[in-house]
Amino acid sequence: MSGIQNLQTYDPFTEASSESGNRQEAVIHIRIQQRNGRKTLTTVSGISDAYDKKKLVKVFKKEFACNGTVVEHPEHGEVIQLQGDKRNSICEFLLQINLAKKSQLKVHGF
Known part of the structure; x- marks a missing residue:
């Protein structure tokens, strides 16, 4: 038992890198949907199929x-749904991890 296998760091965005860097070319739409009462859903659509959406949701x-x-x-195909109003947080996060440019993000809502 000298080698522990699970201590390597894992970056979920490395396997989706392409020739154009780590960015995609399509527009990402970030919407908010009203549920019942004050509850809302944030939906993210337009993320390229090169990225594993389940791993993105986990992050x-x-x-x-x-x-x-x-x-x-x-x-819209596969759409990511998150609980609550996370529009601004998602925009900042996608720019921070270099997944999209500012011009590719379209925020819809109230």
Whole structure:
């Protein structure tokens, strides 16, 4: 038992790197949906298929302290849903990890 296997660091964004750096070219839409009462959902659509959305959700959940999931939308394809109004946090995070440029992020809502 001399070698412990689980001590390597893991970056969920490394496997999605492409020739154009770590950025995608399409527009990412960040929307808010009203549920019942004061409850809201934040949806993120338009993320490239080169990125594993389930791993992104896992990072979002840990970073923003909320629950989230990936759902299949008939019009937009796979969409990330997060509980609460996380529009500004998601924008800042996507820019911080160099996933998208400022011009690629479209925030919709109230």
